[in-house]
Amino acid sequence: MAYNTKRVTEQQLAAQRDYAHEASVLLRERFGTPTAYVETYGCQQNESDSELLRGMLSDMGCTLVKDGSQANIIVLNTCAIREHAETRVFGNIGAFGYEKKNRPGTVIAVCGCMAQHESAAEKMKKSYPYVDMVFGPHALWRFPELLHRRLIGKKRVFAVEASDGFVAEGISRLRDSDIKSWVSVMYGCNNFCSYCVVPYVRGRERSRLPEDILAEIASLAAAGCKDITLLGQNVNSYGRDLDCGTDFAKLLRQVDKIDGDFLVHFMTSHPKDAGEELFAAMAECKKAAPHLHLPFQSGSSRILKDMNRGYTREQYIEKVRLARKYIPGLTLTSDVIVGFPGETEEDFEETLTLIEEVGFHALFTFIFSPRSGTPAYSMEDNTPREVKQRRFDRLLDMQNSISARLHGEMVGKTYRVLVDGENQTGGQDYNLSSRTASGRLVHLKGDKSLIGKYVNARITGSTTWSLMGEVTEETEVK
Numbered sequence: 228m229a230y231n232t233k234r235v236t237e238q239q240l241a242a243q244r245d246y247a248h249e250a251s252v253l254l255r256e257r258f259g260t261p262t263a264y265v266e267t268y269g270c271q272q273n274e275s276d277s278e279l280l281r282g283m284l285s286d287m288g289c290t291l292v293k294d295g296s297q298a299n300i301i302v303l304n305t306c307a308i309r310e311h312a313e314t315r316v317f318g319n320i321g322a323f324g325y326e327k328k329n330r331p332g333t334v335i336a337v338c339g340c341m342a343q344h345e346s347a348a349e350k351m352k353k354s355y356p357y358v359d360m361v362f363g364p365h366a367l368w369r370f371p372e373l374l375h376r377r378l379i380g381k382k383r384v385f386a387v388e389a390s391d392g393f394v395a396e397g398i399s400r401l402r403d404s405d406i407k408s409w410v411s412v413m414y415g416c417n418n419f420c421s422y423c424v425v426p427y428v429r430g431r432e433r434s435r436l437p438e439d440i441l442a443e444i445a446s447l448a449a450a451g452c453k454d455i456t457l458l459g460q461n462v463n464s465y466g467r468d469l470d471c472g473t474d475f476a477k478l479l480r481q482v483d484k485i486d487g488d489f490l491v492h493f494m495t496s497h498p499k500d501a502g503e504e505l506f507a508a509m510a511e512c513k514k515a516a517p518h519l520h521l522p523f524q525s526g527s528s529r530i531l532k533d534m535n536r537g538y539t540r541e542q543y544i545e546k547v548r549l550a551r552k553y554i555p556g557l558t559l560t561s562d563v564i565v566g567f568p569g570e571t572e573e574d575f576e577e578t579l580t581l582i583e584e585v586g587f588h589a590l591f592t593f594i595f596s597p598r599s600g601t602p603a604y605s606m607e608d609n610t611p612r613e614v615k616q617r618r619f620d621r622l623l624d625m626q627n628s629i630s631a632r633l634h635g636e637m638v639g640k641t642y643r644v645l646v647d648g649e650n651q652t653g654g655q656d657y658n659l660s661s662r663t664a665s666g667r668l669v670h671l672k673g674d675k676s677l678i679g680k681y682v683n684a685r686i687t688g689s690t691t692w693s694l695m696g697e698v699t700e701e702t703e704v705k
């Protein structure tokens with residue numbers, strides 16, 4: 228089914244470039260050499276959006292700094308998935324507001340999913356008068372215009388109107404890394420899982436054109452990028468709004484043909500949509516990482532129905548079996564929610580048995596967080612917080628022992644790893660950080676000149692969360 232995806236026109240983008248130019252003049256007048264700081268909360272899509280914000284700020288003559296307290300323009304790119312994330316953002320807005328008293332010309336902007344969420348936008352309007360600009364993901368491409376509006380006028384700027392969303396190409400981007408890059412393939416979500424705000428704040432599913440995606444990846448590969456993650460809330464829906472007969476598996480095959488020594492990851496997949504076509508493409512494509520992030524959320528079919536996930540426990544397990552048939556040695560990671568409204572002890576036990584049966588390398592685990600505006604917000608929830616916490620701790624214990632076991636099984640083997648930076652956590656003995664093709668973290672000993680290169684690493688030790696290794700001439704064991 229093709230539907231009408233709104234695309235930002237070249238004319239609209241040219242108008243934004245004009246606003247950027249005018250804003251740069253105003254910023255120079257106000258600050259001399261303007262500085263800007265972007266703080267990111269939440270998921271990879273937000274990380275990617277922050278690169279666009281930095282790109283636009285740089286176009287407006289701003290120097291990006293790493294400390295918000297030094298910046299003339301402060302942008303908080305927020306997340307609305309959990310209450311905890313919102314609380315943190317409001318705390319930080321308060322701290323920046325306090326600093327603004329000493330530097331009155333400072334501009335504070337709040338954007339991202341939380342800004343688009345009605346209750347949070349209202350709160351900022353009423354209780355945070357020092358926030359100059361509030362805009363949601365739909366208005367991100369209009370950032371130069373919104374900033375310009377704030378710089379010439381007195382009124383605070385709010386751009387949080389409901390929208391199905393747009394696709395905007397050609398916005399400047401300042402990438403965080405030359406080695407690893409995000410490439411969005413689509414935006415928004417049509418799934419309406421009962422606990423999730425994303426469809427409300429990020430709009431309907433809309434795909435970028437394959438030629439735009441392929442051109443972006445080709446230029447990244449030509450510039451030496453070694454690791455590309457294709458992003459979308461549900462990548463398996465890619466292409467459904469396009470008339471060209473493409474889908475995500477076809478896109479993956481096209482990406483695989485691009486010249487260059489790089490690997491392709493993607494996230495997130497939805498168990499109801501990921502299927503044989505995708506697994507066959509992953510098996511065929513040499514550049515596709517042998518890793519699947521497939522959120523299951525609960526092991527109980529009854530709870531999955533209340534979550535509106537569109538699959539049962541049995542169907543999930545069957546998908547995993549099929550994926551492993553096509554890709555032996557596949558690394559699986561997943562998301563799980565503990566304490567969804569109405570979750571009984573039996574439901575929770577089913578979650579534990581699913582985890583045991585599948586054997587995930589890692590899990591992103593969350594206690595249910597009610598979000599206003601979603602169906603789950605008003606579901607009856609009688610489980611006390613302590614009980615949820617106990618279940619969460621049990622789950623974590625189980626997953627930690629599985630992760631430790633799976634990592635332990637890698638010791639003594641050799642893997643091709645991408646050295647992606649200096650090691651921040653592994654101590655002096657392991658000065659480099661690297662990742663296997665399936666995304667496992669390996670602390671390495673080696674010369675800094677290896678950063679940005681693929682090397683073979685023999686795994687010499689393991690913990691629950693990571694591996695230790697040494698560079699070797701031995702070849703990889705598949």
Ligand code: SF4
Pocket residue numbers: 416417418419420423424425426460461497
């Ligand atoms: S698939 Fe479900 S959990 Fe994921 S973004 Fe869409 S609604 Fe949210």
